[in-house]
Amino acid sequence: MITLDELRAGLAARSGLLVARSGGRELPPLRGWETGAVLAVTTSGSTGEPKTVLLGADALTTSAELTHARLGGPGTWLLALPTTHIAGIQVLVRSVVAGTEPGVMDLAPGFRATDFATAARPVLAEPGRHYTALVPTQLARLVATEGPGLAAVRQFDAVLIGGAATPPALLERSRRLGVRVVTTYGMSETSGGCVYDGLPLDGVHVRLVDGRVEVGGPVLALGYLGGEPFGEWFRTGDLGRIRDDGTLQVLGRADDVIISGGENIAPAGVERVLTSQRGVREACVVGLADPEWGQVVAAAVVPEDPGDPPDVDELCAAVGDAVGRFAMPKRVVFVPELPLRGPGKVDRRAVAGSFE
Incomplete structure (x- = not known):
């Protein structure tokens, strides 16, 4: 220090x-x-x-x-x-x-x-x-x-x-x-x-x-x-x-871009949509390897109220309306908090690992 x-x-x-x-x-x-x-x-x-x-x-x-x-x-x-x-x-x-x-x-x-x-x-x-x-x-x-x-x-x-x-x-x-x-x-x-x-x-x-x-x-x-x-x-x-x-x-970072079915998806854009929805405090979007699509979109979401998380279908529909159906998360998990590294950046590798 x-x-x-x-x-x-x-x-x-x-x-x-x-x-x-x-x-x-x-x-x-x-x-x-x-x-x-x-x-x-x-x-x-x-x-x-x-x-x-x-x-x-x-x-x-x-x-x-x-x-x-x-x-x-x-x-x-x-x-x-x-x-x-x-x-x-x-x-x-x-x-x-x-x-x-x-x-x-x-x-x-x-x-x-x-x-x-x-x-x-x-x-x-x-x-x-x-x-x-x-x-x-x-x-x-x-x-x-x-x-x-x-x-x-x-x-x-x-x-x-x-x-x-x-x-x-x-x-x-x-x-x-x-x-x-x-x-x-x-x-x-x-x-x-x-x-x-x-x-x-x-x-x-x-x-x-x-x-x-x-x-x-x-x-x-x-x-x-x-x-x-x-x-x-x-x-x-x-x-x-x-x-x-x-x-x-x-x-967002160029390294974080998700390529799914030939479409380039910026995680930050999907995250902005998710965090603008009622009941969502934070969100992190990552790409997971997939044999059919190359990668699929996955989202870790921190709900405002853990006992009453938002509806997954509504979250995905909001992304589809704002970004496009190709960007809709295929997997969504609710977590109490996002893993961090450094001075406060979300650890995307740890988030991706949580889906394994």
Whole structure:
């Protein structure tokens, strides 16, 4: 875990590599262009071999400055994410840039709404603006009941939500309850979130090449350890589209596309339909091998009320109406919660394994 003092010193010196996450392996000495890095974050390797992302001080601090500019100015942050991942580290970077002392939530016992409220109290007592960053699962727990967690999160000037796709129903409910939610898109390779509510931060550029999202600008990492430095553009593993209003809509990872009977099905599109249905809290859609269709669509659904789950036929019909019959789930299971990895992303491999 990286501390605020370590990060402050590293950013000031612009040297001395801090390792946020090594994937359990010892990193070799830096050489050549790699020596400009102050932070190393190793990816989970969930979609391939783990890669160690090397980030420079300029990219990290620029990301923080652009975030404050978008949100309305520097403020005091509450750290409610682990600093083994870029989202948590950026809360510390923003605090260094703002010259403020962040509040820190103890995550050892897990994330509880009452603990969030306790950790938020001294942060909200500070003058000026107040911010925090969460993953969708944390937000869902805060808005589940009219308790102290909801009362606290409503007082923040902005609540950044990232790390995983946020169900539209959760966003709608949160905003209706007065939570100032800002959705973010980004990754370690872009110093964290670089697209807020669909719009790139100032100076950040987004384009689509063959349907794949590419990002350019001053927030890009230097490159991967042992590889070549990044150029002007970083090609992500995500599919996207540009809406009529110019905002970016991320459609999910290209690796997750399900090919069933010759049809390409984006799980994120099916998930959006499922989570918009009454009685559905969360959903994860995966492809299962099938001798006839190649793959079939399967959905793990977390119901709002485990004792009264929604009707499976109605869920499938909703998908058929919105996406097409080819995208209708062939298998649906109700689960109490979805397995997570990293800072809050759904573990799709574990979900697929639950159907075996």
